[in-house]
Each structure stands twice: as C-alpha cells, then as structure tokens.
Amino acid sequence: xxxxxxxILTAMAxxxxxMGGVVALTVQDLSLGSAGEVPALxxxxxxxxxGPQEVITVxxxxxxxxxxxxxxxxxxxxxxxxxxxxxxxxxxxxxTEVVGHLQAASTTAMYDAGxxxxxxxxxxxxxxxxxxxxxxx
Numbered sequence: 642x643x644x645x646x647x648x649i650l651t652a653m654a655x656x657x658x659x660m661g662g663v664v665a666l667t668v669q670d671l672s673l674g675s676a677g678e679v680p681a682l683x684x685x686x687x688x689x690x691x692g693p694q695e696v697i698t699v700x701x702x703x704x705x706x707x708x709x710x711x712x713x714x715x716x717x718x719x720x721x722x723x724x725x726x727x728x729x730x731x732x733x734x735x736x737t738e739v740v741g742h743l744q745a746a747s748t749t750a751m752y753d754a755g756x757x758x759x760x761x762x763x764x765x766x767x768x769x770x771x772x773x774x775x776x777x778x
Contacts (some may be wrong), residue, residue, distance in 0.1 A: 652687070681777035690771035691721060696735050699774050701734020702726070702761040709762070709772040712749040712773040719770035720746045736765040 663719065684706070700709055713721055722741025733740055740764075744750050744760045764772065 643645045659756045668760070684776045684778045686773070686775040689764075689774055690769065691764050691766040691772060693765075693767055696763050696765050698761050699757075699764045699772065700762040700776060702743050703755070703759040703776075703778075705778065706759040707754055708776070709751070709752045709754070709757070709759075710773075710775040711744060711764075713727060713770065714747050714749060714773070715771040717768070717770045718746045719768050720744060720771070724763045725757045728760065736763055738765065738767045741758065741765060746756045754769070 689697060689699050691699075697710070711723070720728070721744050722736040722738065723744055724736045724741050728734065748749060
C-alpha cells in the first residue's frame, strides 16, 4: 500500500511541476505603458510657438507612437494646458486658460502613448511661449 501511495504522490508532484512550467511559459508581461523593451526611434523634434491668441495642435493624430515629450523650458516661465486627443465623450474639445491638463512652466514631461494615446494633441498658453516637442515611435 505504501508503494502505491508513493507512486501516486510522485505522479501528482510531476503533474504539478508540469502545470507550473506551462503557466510560467504562458504568462505575459503585464507592465503598463507602451515602451516595453523595444527601443523607440525619434520621429520629430521641433519648436512650436503657443500663446493666448489661438489653440495649437502640437501633435497630429497618428496610428501609433511610443511616447511624446513636451518641454516648457524656453525661459519665459509659462505653463500650458494640454488636451490629449479628441474626446469621444464629454464637452471639452479645446483647451483654454482654465480647461485642460496643466503642464507647469519650466518642465519637461514625457507622456507614454500606452497611457495618453497618439491622438491629435492641442495646447493653449495664457502668454506667448515656445515649446520643444518630440515624438517617438
């Protein structure tokens, strides 16, 4: 009887190890964001003037990108309001002095496309300033 129990326990241990191996091989990396382990290539880098007179589209709508970078470090000390693409629900379509996501003056922010998307981004500033923008794919 003890030999039978020993064989059953050995078989159960073998099945458990096999199942553990299958699970380990099939589990995918669930990290958030789009960059992952693939190096990005810089697609554009340009300066863009923004100010109170108009809303500027700083990034065009793209099928894919890995990240976008906005620097408000031209020395004027101006913050900006950003909208990350055209909303599909809600009533906010254009940034203003008080509407939009604030990016502080004299900062550089990297926006991961896995979180912020690759839509057409609009920017407004309450006073004239120049942004440095870059897009990576």
